Amino acid sequence: MDKKGQLLSISQVALILNVSEKTVRRHIQSGKLISKKIGGVHRINKSDLDHFLNPEKSFSLNDLKAEIDNSFPRENQEPDGPLVDKWSTHKSKIKLVNPANKRLIDIIVVGSGLAGGAASASLAELGYNVKTFCFQDSPRRAHSIAAQGGINAAKNYQGDGDSVYRLFYDTIKGGDYRSRESNVHRLAEVSANIIDQCVAQGVPFAREYGGLLDNRSFGGVLVSRTFYAKGQTGQQLLLGAYSAMSRQIGKGKIKMYSRHEMLDLVIVDGKARGIIARNLVTGEIQKHSAHAVVLGSGGYGNVFFLSTNAMGSNVTAAWKAHLKGAYMANPCFTQIHPTCIPVSGDHQSKLTLMSESLRNDGRIWVPKNMEDVLAIREGKLKPTEISAENRDYYLERRYPSFGNLVPRDVASRAAKERCDAGYGVNKTGEAVYLDFASAIERYGNEKAQVLNLDNLSKEEILSLGRKVIENKYGNLFQMYYKIVDDDPYFTPMQIYPAVHYTMGGLWVDYNLMSSIPGCYVAGEANFSDHGANRLGASALMQGLADGYFVLPYTIGDYLADDIRTGPISTETKEFDDALEDVKSKISKLMKIQGERSVDYFHRKLGKVMWNNVGMARNAEGLNTAITEIQKIRTEFYSNVRIPGESNELNPELEKALRVADFLELGELMAIDALNRSESCGGHFREESQTDEGEALRDDENFTYVAAWEYSGNPSKPKLNKENLEYKNIKLVQRSYK
Amino acid sequence: MNLTLKIWRQKNPNEKGKIVSYPVKDIDGDMSFLEMMDVLNVELIEKGENPVAFDHDCREGICGMCSMYINGEAHGPDRGVTTCQLHMRKFKDGDTIYIEPWRAKAFPIIKDLMVDRSAFDRVMNAGGFVSVNTSGNTIDANATPIPKEDADKAFEAATCIGCGACVASCKNASAMLFVSAKVSQLALLPQGKVEAKERVIKMVNTMDEEGFGNCTNTGACEVECPKGISLENIARMNREYLKAMILK
């Protein structure tokens, strides 16, 4: 056992601290020193002792409790009235800006994904002057493009009982009752519009032979409401938003700043009035002003280093807003997606998702018998050689009603449970099978029936079935084949959960405004709609809903007061100070010239996060994470090496700036996870589970949004609680059995 | 496996670049090409040298950011993949691998292997859209049935990731495959037909102005395209353009 995990007795601790045992016990009782009871005696983890010794840096729940102020300092702006009327009432009461005045107002949008792109296009269409920033070389490359499976909408085209209410209900339930009712209902309401809008833009959704739109079903729901374009739905939707942006760029209504990264938010008189951005090509640090700033900068899954996010996805924009006063809400709510390609080795730089839609047709299993597992790992046995009765279809076994289509958090934990029990099927022991054999056979038979073909050999039927599968998931199968070099048409895929999405994010009110006036947050970057777990195909829906249909209305309410303000000058102290801050931060990093690359620290952080703030969390692990992250942060600022200059294109500097923010965010995530001692959605605290090992929510104590406020010290955030009220849905324990 | 990399190094757009050799050791076949580049870069950084700058982002073959000309082919020797999905198992121990940036007048080099592809954006800004406002008050999505065959073809054209491999592979540095993919997608759908004529003319004019070459139908683009965009789209654009010229 390494030093970190070393357990000390009370007498040992007393010896180390040079105090009496009684004093040690008092510290334990007060909660300042964390201890575990093993067989009735106290044992103190070495790392907890370190915490205790270094209180400046460490986090204690008790400190926190003292700081909690029970009144939430912000209005969530939720309109009054019955749930179903809230949005329409709000829209009709909201202040408008007349078209002539819109021309006088500038808006900065950071990020060009579904939320940022859609918002940029819509705001420009309305007449505002929009400046859009993205770090990629083109707005079309935002990571929304990688979303595969589909987008939900309550269209009920299939006539299977779908409705706005059902989508609303499924989303709240899927999110394990940790999201705001009013926001989610609005999302469900506008969902249908999204599909109309996208079709009008020329997004080529999948269609049936009759020429009408096709649907598929996704995890956690009992209807088929997911619209899709093969396994590239995100791409098609993003390109739709991009084309809407292109139109406005062509008209000069959007000024596009590609290869620019936002490095700070500028606050003037308490309002967000601009950003500091770095031109990634020239290294120039620039001041940009606007009457409002919209952040659509995505999620922070890359804090885990290995995730399905793009290499460049980062938290910097959101984190800078947080440092300037925006609350970070529920940062510990991370979605671990159950079907990703397993890690193949230490060199791995990112993980690849295999769409959840595959669970429509794939069955997940591991061998029942340990001998088979071992034989497979040694290469002596092929999965196809294991008979059905020797396979453990554990999702179908544990959750007969939803089977392979349980929500993501449930599926991920179930995979982890099997692998932790030793049944993982690859060399690392961290993989389960996703098997299409029965679907191939079923589709083959159906197809043969349709084509009126009798007397087909088994192989011919299978080959018909493979064609059907190819039609549905061709690009995913090809992708799997290219990465793993194994053909999933003939042998089951190996999959394992991986970090995919972050439900947490900047706190926003009903109008999507953060706790900083004039700073709006849309899409994955905000926390609002998915609670503790996002349902499949809902991210695209939320990003577009925020960007196309919510923000363009709600931002007018704020900007209506700004029509006489005139252009915001960048020649002010606030802008100059922010600019200098950014410059000094960069030069500080450049001067370190240590021995390790940025990736070294990022990987190290990722490992700590995955091991302690991953799929299953406990107080001990979270405390370890907090200390470890602090250590990595210290080491980072003394030993990172950034080659090159700051006034040129410098990818290492870009990474360093992002990782620096992850190193602070990671700690906040652990603190949040530690604070939330219940299990809910993607956040699973081992201390809070049912006898069957399912997540156990604690509604009495945790039906709130944890909105963290930056205090000046990343290790000592202030907790604000926005209580969640459920007036239309009764809170029950989720069950997918 | 051990490899010799011959990489184009160029400090900035104005300086002259050159090919520099780098040995890399212990490369695993399961690594992606970019992970192999990461290994090289970490080595360079820790030696105090400047790492090789290259574009990359999603690393799952969909964002279109990665762009390397590997051993004389865009995205390397494998078919239907981007550089990030190219795996080292396609190479042998002892291989020498040439890695160069996309070469085209319209894609000026920024640094090392990074090029500026904003010309593609400008072509799109000229007409790569349907002029519909995002009011949410459009007609119901199912009000206009679209034959599945057309929808599928439009989808296939729409899968273009804008990586620029077509331009890089074309001996004329022509952008016809890229432009035609968008023209085709929208020309095939009733929503896009309304402004089809104007669109094709504007997009083609911008394409020409940006300095892309002419299409001589060598078909290299189709072969090297990681998404398998078909030459059929170029023919369709030629038709659309002809129609627009004659009927306007």
Added chain:
Amino acid sequence: MSKSALLKSSIAKKYWMALTGLFLCTFLIGHLIGNLQLIFMAGEEGRRAFNVYAYFMAHNPAIKILSYLTYFSILFHTIDGIMLTIKNKKSRPKGYAYNNAAANSSSSSRNMALLGSLILVFIVMHMANFWYKAKIDNSAPFPLHVYELELKQDGKKVRNDQTMYYFTHQPTLQPIPKNRKLVYRDTTNNITDLYIKGTNIKIAEGYKDLHSLVFAFFGQDKSKYGFPKNEQALYFTLFYIISMLVLSFHLWHGFASAFQSLGINHSSYNKLIKSSGKLFAVLIPLGFAIIPLMIFLNQI
């Protein structure tokens, strides 16, 4: 659509390439069929047939229009091709240190400009060898092919028994009374027509003896007609054969490519276009190449 776009736009340029190219393909068919007479018809009959054909090609007004169209097409195809090539070269000012173009495209498709230039050289040579000599060169009278008039003793009786009329090979010419004397008369410096003495009644024409020119050029001794054997015939024969190989490569890509440029691409007939293109690219140049080869081989 501005008029300049008809010439300037990259796609319009491609239409012109395709249209002129396809027109030149039809020219090739006609030219080949005519030329095949050189080898498919033997002896004096062949000589006559070919010269008559050549005369027809030079004098028929419809053919004349076609021939101007051909010249225009060659010219336009060339100029357009050069413009395309210049723009294409400019589009990639710096090439790759290592390029594996063979992996994605055929060498003929990548070398159309080179192949085209070679073909242009060939066309110039070809025209200098034959067309120029027959049409432009006035330095010496061009030997004529004057064949024995095939005056049909038992031709159609028209007026009475005493008067026998001769019919020439050309039905358009008037019948001639038998007792008239025939003379040759030079009307211009090298065209000799056959007239009835003392009249303006033309009964036959003397043809430029292109047939003998060709045969002598490719190595046969036609001194008796005024065409001594070309001593460099071997090299010219080889040059022609190689040029046809070049043409073949040009067509190998060009034929199908023209359809693509015109937007004719559909899965149901692409195969047909591609295979007929390849067939065309092989058969037509092969047909052309056989002619000099056979003539050359026949001398030996």
